[in-house]
Every structure is written in structure tokens, then in C-alpha cells.
Amino acid sequence: MLRSCWKSRHKKSSGPASCWIRPGLTALLWLCVTQFICGSEAVGETKNVVQKDAEFDVTYNDTVTSENQTIYAFNHTVSRNKTEGVRVSVDVLSQGFESPILFVVRQKQAVLSFQVPLILRGLYQRKYPYNHLGRTLCQPPTRAASETQYFFVDVSTLSSQGTNYQLRVSRVESFTLQTDKKFSFTASPSQPQYFKYVFPDGVDTVIVKVNSDMTFPCSVMSVQDIQCPVYDLDNNVAFIGMYQTMTKKGAITVQRKDFPSNSFYVVVVVKTEDEACGGPLRFYPLRPDELIDAGNRTKVIDVVVSPAINSEVYVMGMLFCLGIFLSFYLLTLLVLGAIYVRVSTGKTPASPYEYGSFGNLLLRRDSLLFRLSPLPPSERSLESVGRSRQESLSSVEEDDYDTLDDIDSDKNIVRTKKFLCVSDLARKDKRILSKKYQIYFWNIATIAVFYALPVIQLVITYQTVVNVTGNQDICFYNFLCAHPLGALSAFNNLLSNLGYVMLGLLFLLIVLKRDIVHNRALVRNDLNALECGIPKHFGLFYAMGTALMMEGLLSACYHVCPNYTNFQFDTSFMYMIAGLCMLKLYQKRHPDINASAYTAYACLAAVIFFSVLGVVFGKGNMVFWIVFSVIHILATLLLSTQLYYMGRWRFDSGVLRRIVYVIYTDCIRQCSGPMYIDRMVLLVMGNIVNWSLAAYGLIERPNDFASYLLAIAICNLLLYFAFYIIMKLRSGERIKCLPLVCILFTAVVWGFALYFFFQGLSTWQKTPAESREHNRDCILLSFFDDHDIWHFLSSIAMFGSFLVLLTMDDDLDTVQRDKIFVF
Incomplete structure (x- = not known):
């Protein structure tokens, strides 16, 4: 077959021999192989091949059939110091979907081939034909100054009938992009x-920004x-390099x-379709071979290449x-220094447990021993207290026995009194x-x-996949302010989480100092530490500081590659x-009846479990929202009952009978008011808030379920904190200066932090292209964006x-516990 092609070329060619010397043997062999593969020349047949010397910026109108083939020969001068693009535009004037025209562009080190009409496939293999094509040729490198x-x-074509086409080859004068200079152009799926962009001297990093007024x-x-071929079609653009979908913005x-x-x-x-950018889904074709009119999909686009920040900005950030x-840390040391100076000058004691002289301590001890004793005979001697402290090293668990002495007073009687004091709930x-x-x-x-x-292992894998595949639709960054460092794509988003870790550690150190001071007071048998103020238990404070540090670590992990599959990393803690x-x-006023760590973490695990379910299944799923709302309301009712009765009720088979009995005796028979007014006010408000949030979720079904769940937790915390402050002031207590x-x-x-949080620079609730519409430039030191400032402020808050x-209860450190109210 190749020999036949060779003979055919020398026998039928009408051009001069010099025309065949220029392409060389490689080009001739390629032409023969092309015909062999396409089947355009059977054994024993010959085809009329016409070669024409063609020129740039000239439109060639011609007709091609299976009997003839046309070759257009172009030449141009390439300069090493000047880069010019070459663009081939083709327009088929007649419909020939069954036998399209094949265009093959042969150039140095590259071959580009395409058919017209071009059939591009979309979702569900829908087919869109394009009769007008425009392709830019890649630029082979040259070592000579001019070549x-x-x-x-x-x-060529297989159609036996003539097909009309137009061919035009032109130069792209503005083929090289200039730094900080906007360049506008028009593109479509078939065009x-x-x-090209060349790094200037002294610039190591640039940001390519692409914008359009059209969504x-x-x-x-x-x-x-820079290599051949260039992958510039919808079905192959993701094969190499870095890429991302876009509507109005891309970077x-x-x-x-x-x-x-x-x-x-x-x-x-x-793209041939808009589903990847959140656009409407077009109809499904009735027949598998049905061709769909793509319509006008031309888009005007602006591109600007700007230098990114240098290493000095990284250091400053x-x-x-x-x-x-x-x-x-420095401010904490200054405050401690100021306290030490005031103590050394005798203005105030070093702590609530330290006094001027040992004699004063004994006098205060005797006075307190006389005034305390909420329930005789609970008075204890200093020797017994010291011995109790020494025995605390033994291995004793709370569940081993009931540490409340029921001989003195039954706990059901104590905990159901109308007015409770801290001494009643600090007896263990x-x-x-x-x-x-x-x-x-x-x-x-x-x-x-x-x-x-x-x-950590998972997000490292995410980052590796992004770096290897170049798919920047995997992670939802603020691409206009994402500064890479090493393998990390957005180092600034990780760095801004440092505050959670550092301030969490500082809080642990402050708690440790207080713990040490309190333990020293206990060793001295200081009665203020033993019998006054809110009981000092620091375990929950240590847990809070650790949780704050972990929030910083996991938030940084989430921002390595933020997306909807790992958002729970950012919210769990x-x-x-x-x-x-x-x-x-709750523990401050109820130390004896606070939840155990196992129960508390089991409930938090259930919350995180629902968070994951909501992210995966909650979007628009009515069944999920009904189930969650019912569970939310039931949990609110159960917790309200637990808080109202101070844990003195049981959830068993007789609970419904007891509820009916209480309703009958307290509401129907004598219509008495609630025994615990303050608690009832808090719980009624809490139920109103939680039922309203449950109704909102059921009606609106927000896409961001994790944030919705976090809003429920924050609303309940703020409600309880406000109630605590109001009741503290109502009880005659005061809030000290610090x-x-x-x-x-x-x-x-918190107010400023929430402002920056709601700026919404990106969102995984939408498609990556829609998320990029919210991207904005850095606003702090050219390094941090609005979300980074949220990290700063929220960690401080x-x-x-x-x-x-x-x-906030330091004012009670010298007040007897039987004078401190429970609320």
C-alpha cells in the first residue's frame, strides 16, 4: 500500500518537483499512512492530489470529495526574540455529518488533526456538532535567531459528493501576554x-486571572x-497542566x-454544557445518535497575568x-507582674487563698468554722482535712460507692429543695x-x-492529588489570595490558624498556674479554698484549652484542601x-451532678455523627430533616427534664405514668405554678429557641448542615451564658474588673470576627466555578484574606x-458556699 502511495504521488502530482522536496520524505510517508488509515484509497485505486502554495490572511473557498485531496503549503519566518501565533480557521458550508472533512496540519515536531463538523460530547453522551472551527498551532522551539x-x-473526505469549505490561516499578533496588561478575546467550544506567557527576570511566581462579564x-x-500538542478541547483540556472551571472568575x-x-x-x-458550573441540565436526547444544536456559546474573556508576592511578604506575614x-503571652506576664507588685506593696493578696499573716489565717479559720456547717455534723477539723488530702492519692473511683453521706441528709431531699445553695450540691x-x-x-x-x-494523612493525600493531577476543582480556595509554599497550595490559610494553638496553650498555662495556687492553698488547709467560693475543678478547663488547640490543628488540616467531604474536620472540635x-x-453551680466525661463525649459523638450524615444526605432530603427535627425536639425535652429535676428522675417504663400524674396534680387538680421559677424560665426560653431552630431547619433545609448544627450549639451556649450572668447579678453577686x-x-x-466570617470568600455548597465568583484579593499585608482575619479574631475571642x-466567679472566693445560690 505504501509503495502504491509513493508511485501515485510521483505519477499524479501536478506540482513541480520542488514542492515535494520541501516537505521531505517524512511528510510524504505521513500522507500515505493517513490515507491508509482513513481508507480513502483502496488497492488499485488512485486519488487526485493537489498541492497549493498558500498565503496567510487569505480565505480559500474550495470543494473536496473522495476523489481528490488538497494540500495547502505555508511557510513563515520564526524569530527567537519574537513569538507569533498561527491560527487555522475552517468553516464547512454544507451539512455532511456522515462523511465529515478531515483536516491534518503537519508542522515541525507536531501534527494536528480535526474533523469538521466537530462532534463534542456532553453529559450522558449528548452530541453537539460544530461547523466552524478555529485552532491555534503550537510553537515548535527554535535555536536559531531566525528560521x-x-x-x-x-x-480530505470519504464523501463522494462535493463538500464546500473555507480555509483561512492568519497570524496572531498578540500571542504573548504582557505582565499586568489586560488582554481580551473571544472563545467558544469549537474555537x-x-x-503564551514568559516569566520576566526577577519574577518567580505569577497569578493568572481570567474574568468575564458572562456567567x-x-x-x-x-x-x-510549552509543548506540542496543546490540549485545547473540552474533552482533553484536563490531560495535562493545571486547570479549573470558571463562570465569571478564575485564578x-x-x-x-x-x-x-x-x-x-x-x-x-x-465547555459544551454548563452542568459543571451549576447551570441547567439540558434535555436528554430521544435517540442515542441524535445531534443537538449547541446554540450560541461564545464568551468574551479577559486575562491578566500579575506578579505574585515575593519572599519578603511571606516573612512579614x-x-x-x-x-x-x-x-x-507578654500581656499575661505584665498582668502577673502587676499583681506581684501590688501584693509586694501590700495592697491586695496574692490570691484568694493567701493572707497577710498566719494569725489572721487562724482567726479567719475559726470564724469560718463557726459560721459554716450547712448541715451538721459536717464540720471537720484541720487534721481530718489534711488527712483527706493525703488520701487523695489512692485509687478511688466515684462509681465504687456513693460519696454522699445519706445518713446526714437524703440527696433526694437536698436536691429538691426550692432554694438551693452551692453547699447543697458540693457535698461529694x-x-x-x-x-x-x-x-x-x-x-x-x-x-x-x-x-x-x-x-492529617487524608489531607496530605488530597494535596498530593491536586499537585499531581492539576485539578483545582478539588479544593475550594480563595484563589485570588492563595499563596503556595512548598507542596501547600494556600499556606496563608494554614498560618492564620496558629492563633488557636498558641492561645490554647496559653490558656492551659494560665489554668495550670491557678491549679497550682489552689493546690498549695489546700495543702496549707486554707479554709477559703476548702469551704468558700465555687468549688475549683480544673479538668474541664484543661479539656477546653486542648480543644482550642485541636481546633487550630484541624482547621489547618481542612484548609489544606477545603471541600464538602472534609468540612467536618473544621467543625468537630x-x-x-x-x-x-x-x-x-453548669458545673460551677452543680459540681456533684454534672455529667460524666463518658456521657458528655458520647453525646458530642452523636452530634458529630449527625453532622456527617447531614453533609452527605441532608441536602434537600426531606426524610432526613424530619428525623433530625424529631430527635432534636425530643433531646431538648429530655435535657430540660433532667435540668429541671436536678437529675432526680428516671427514664424507664413508668415515665409516661409519672408525667400524667404530675400534669394531673400540678395543672388540673390544683393548677399550681412551677416550683423552680428560674429554672423554668431558662428551660422555656431554651425550648422556644430550639423548637424554632428545628422548624427553620425543617422548612428551609439549609445546604450547609454542619454550620446549621453549629448555630444550634452556639445559640444554646449564648442563651445559657446570658441566663448565668443575669442570675448572678440578680442574686446580688458582682463581676470583678478583670x-x-x-x-x-x-x-x-466576636462582632468583628463574625463580620469577616460572613464575607463568604468560597463555599463548597456550590460548584467550584460558582465558588470562585466569591473570591477576592488579600486585604491584610497582601498576604491574608477575610477568612484569615476571621481565624485571627475568632481565636482571640x-x-x-x-x-x-x-x-467571672472570682468575686465569690471569700463567700461561704451556703450563701452562694444555685441557678
Whole structure:
């Protein structure tokens, strides 16, 4: 067959011999192989081949059949210092879907072939024909200062009837993009565009920004190395380089180290359908071979290549981040220094447990022994107290026996009194309760290790997949402010989470200091530490500090590659923090009956379980929302009952009978009011809030279920905290200067933090292309965006909230516990 082709060329060619010398033997062999593969020449047949010397910017109108084949020979001068693009435009004037025209462009080191009409496939294999095509030829490298290159356009078909076409080859004068200079062009699915960018001297990183005023049609922007072929069609643009879908905005950060030639192509392809960008789904074709009219899918696009930040900005960003949070360590040292100076000058005691002289201590001890004793004979001598402290090292568990002495008073009688004092709910052995609440810390530390390790492994895998495949639709970054460092695509989003870790560690150190001071007071048998103030149990505080540090670590892991499959990493320890804060508030006045660590973490695990289910199945699923709303309301009712009766009720087979009896005796028979007014007010408000949130979820069914669940936790925490502050002031207690400053400061910081949080720079609830419409430039030091500022402010606000919980009852440290009300 090849021999027949060779003879045919020499026998039938009408052009001069010089025309066949220029393409060379390789081009001739390629033409023969093309005919053999296409089946255009059977054994024993000959085809009329016409070769024409063609020129740029000239439109050639011609007809092709299975009996003839036309070759257009072009030549142009290529300069090493000047890059010009060459674009081939083809338009078929007659419909020939069964026998399309094959165009083969042969050039140095590359061959480009395409058929017209071009059939592009969409979702469900829907077919869209295009009669007008425009393709840009890749640029083979040249070592000489100036070189003449040849390329040929072969036109052939299997159609026995003549097919009319137009061919035009033109130069693309503005083929090289200039730094910080906007360039506009038009693209369509059959007419993709790409342009070249060369890194200037001294620039190692640039940001390619592509914008359009048109949301649809959906398009793809790609950054590819300088090589042939260039993948510039919808069905192959994802084969190489970095790429992302876009509607109005797109941005890719490109580093010089990834492109050995110090240059790259910016490729823009308009997709055949809009589903990838969240557009409407077109109808399904009735027949598998049905061709669908694509309509007008032309899009006007602007591209700008700008230098990215340099290493100095990275250093400034890191120093700024460290400086902010180290200043809190410095401020803490200054406050401690000020307290030490005031103590040394004799203005105030060093702590609530330290006094001027041992004699004063004995006098205060005797006075307290005389005034205390909420339930005789509960008075204890100093020797017995010291002996109890020494025995605290023994291994004793709360579940081994009931630590409340029922001989003195039955706990059902004590806990159901109309007016309770802290002394009524702080009767259990301190060493038992201390171990009980330390379990919170050890459990959350264990959970953190087992939770964090697979998370870190998973996000490393995500980042590796993004780097290897180049698919930037996997992660929902703010691409206009995503600064890479090493293998990380958005280092600034990780760095801004440092505050959670540093401030969490600082809070642990503050709690540790308080714990040490309290233990020293107990060793001295200080009666203020033994019998006054809110009982000091620091296990929950340690757990809160650990949770804050883990929130920073897991938020950083989430921001390695943020998407809907790993959003729970960012919210899991937020649920933990909200739950632990509510438990700590409740523990302050109810130390004996607070939930155990196992029960608390089991409930938090259930919350996280529903969070995952909501992310996966909750979007628009009515059945899920009905089930969740019912569970939410039932859980609210059960918790309300538990809080109202101080745990003195049982959930068993007789619970319905007892409920009916209470309703009959208290509401129907004598219509008496609630016995515990304050608790009833809190629980009624809590039920109103939670039932309203459940109704909102059932009606609106928000897409972001994890944030909805977090909003429920935060609303309940704020409600309980406001109730606690109001009841504290109503009970005649006061708020000292330090917690008051913390409350005001924290409220202001929370306000600013929420403002930046709701800016919404990206969202995984939409498609990646729609998410990029919310992207915005950096606003702080050219390094941090709005969400980074949210990280800064929210970590500071959480730290301030923890300090409020730690210090707001310091005014009670010298008040007997039988004078402190429970609410």
C-alpha cells in the first residue's frame, strides 16, 4: 500500500518537483499512512492530489470529495526574540455529518488533526456538532535567531459528493501576554484560545486571572507547559497542566520552578454544557445518535497575568502572625507582674487563698468554722482535712460507692429543695470529683490523637492529588489570595490558624498556674479554698484549652484542601468547645451532678455523627430533616427534664405514668405554678429557641448542615451564658474588673470576627466555578484574606471567652458556699 502511495504521488502530482522536496520524505510517508488509515484509497485505486502554495490572511473557498485531496503549503519566518501565533480557521458550508472533512496540519515536531463538523460530547453522551472551527498551532522551539518553518494543511473526505469549505490561516499578533496588561478575546467550544506567557527576570511566581462579564457558558482555564500538542478541547483540556472551571472568575498561581522553559500557555476552553458550573441540565436526547444544536456559546474573556508576592511578604506575614499572639503571652506576664507588685506593696493578696499573716489565717479559720456547717455534723477539723488530702492519692473511683453521706441528709431531699445553695450540691468528696473531671482532659487528649492522625494523612493525600493531577476543582480556595509554599497550595490559610494553638496553650498555662495556687492553698488547709467560693475543678478547663488547640490543628488540616467531604474536620472540635463551655457553666453551680466525661463525649459523638450524615444526605432530603427535627425536639425535652429535676428522675417504663400524674396534680387538680421559677424560665426560653431552630431547619433545609448544627450549639451556649450572668447579678453577686473587661473585649472581638466570617470568600455548597465568583484579593499585608482575619479574631475571642468562664466567679472566693445560690 505504501509503495502504491509513493508511485501515485510521483505519477499524479501536478506540482513541480520542488514542492515535494520541501516537505521531505517524512511528510510524504505521513500522507500515505493517513490515507491508509482513513481508507480513502483502496488497492488499485488512485486519488487526485493537489498541492497549493498558500498565503496567510487569505480565505480559500474550495470543494473536496473522495476523489481528490488538497494540500495547502505555508511557510513563515520564526524569530527567537519574537513569538507569533498561527491560527487555522475552517468553516464547512454544507451539512455532511456522515462523511465529515478531515483536516491534518503537519508542522515541525507536531501534527494536528480535526474533523469538521466537530462532534463534542456532553453529559450522558449528548452530541453537539460544530461547523466552524478555529485552532491555534503550537510553537515548535527554535535555536536559531531566525528560521523559516513550513507547515501543510491536508484536506480530505470519504464523501463522494462535493463538500464546500473555507480555509483561512492568519497570524496572531498578540500571542504573548504582557505582565499586568489586560488582554481580551473571544472563545467558544469549537474555537478555543491560548496564549503564551514568559516569566520576566526577577519574577518567580505569577497569578493568572481570567474574568468575564458572562456567567455562562461555562468555561475551563488551563495552564500548560510549552509543548506540542496543546490540549485545547473540552474533552482533553484536563490531560495535562493545571486547570479549573470558571463562570465569571478564575485564578491560578503559577510558579517558575514548575516550568523548565520559564514560560507557559494560558488555555481557555468553553465547555459544551454548563452542568459543571451549576447551570441547567439540558434535555436528554430521544435517540442515542441524535445531534443537538449547541446554540450560541461564545464568551468574551479577559486575562491578566500579575506578579505574585515575593519572599519578603511571606516573612512579614509570618512575623505579623507570631507577633499578634506572642503579645498575649507578654500581656499575661505584665498582668502577673502587676499583681506581684501590688501584693509586694501590700495592697491586695496574692490570691484568694493567701493572707497577710498566719494569725489572721487562724482567726479567719475559726470564724469560718463557726459560721459554716450547712448541715451538721459536717464540720471537720484541720487534721481530718489534711488527712483527706493525703488520701487523695489512692485509687478511688466515684462509681465504687456513693460519696454522699445519706445518713446526714437524703440527696433526694437536698436536691429538691426550692432554694438551693452551692453547699447543697458540693457535698461529694473533692478527691473523687477531681478525678472525675480530670477524665475530661485525658479523654479529649486521646480523642485528639486518634482523630487527628487519619485527618492529617487524608489531607496530605488530597494535596498530593491536586499537585499531581492539576485539578483545582478539588479544593475550594480563595484563589485570588492563595499563596503556595512548598507542596501547600494556600499556606496563608494554614498560618492564620496558629492563633488557636498558641492561645490554647496559653490558656492551659494560665489554668495550670491557678491549679497550682489552689493546690498549695489546700495543702496549707486554707479554709477559703476548702469551704468558700465555687468549688475549683480544673479538668474541664484543661479539656477546653486542648480543644482550642485541636481546633487550630484541624482547621489547618481542612484548609489544606477545603471541600464538602472534609468540612467536618473544621467543625468537630467547635462542637466540642461549645459543649464543654456549657458543661463548665453548669458545673460551677452543680459540681456533684454534672455529667460524666463518658456521657458528655458520647453525646458530642452523636452530634458529630449527625453532622456527617447531614453533609452527605441532608441536602434537600426531606426524610432526613424530619428525623433530625424529631430527635432534636425530643433531646431538648429530655435535657430540660433532667435540668429541671436536678437529675432526680428516671427514664424507664413508668415515665409516661409519672408525667400524667404530675400534669394531673400540678395543672388540673390544683393548677399550681412551677416550683423552680428560674429554672423554668431558662428551660422555656431554651425550648422556644430550639423548637424554632428545628422548624427553620425543617422548612428551609439549609445546604450547609454542619454550620446549621453549629448555630444550634452556639445559640444554646449564648442563651445559657446570658441566663448565668443575669442570675448572678440578680442574686446580688458582682463581676470583678478583670472578667468585666474580658466580657466587653470578647463581645467586641466576636462582632468583628463574625463580620469577616460572613464575607463568604468560597463555599463548597456550590460548584467550584460558582465558588470562585466569591473570591477576592488579600486585604491584610497582601498576604491574608477575610477568612484569615476571621481565624485571627475568632481565636482571640475564644481565648477571651475561656478567660471569662475562668474568672467571672472570682468575686465569690471569700463567700461561704451556703450563701452562694444555685441557678
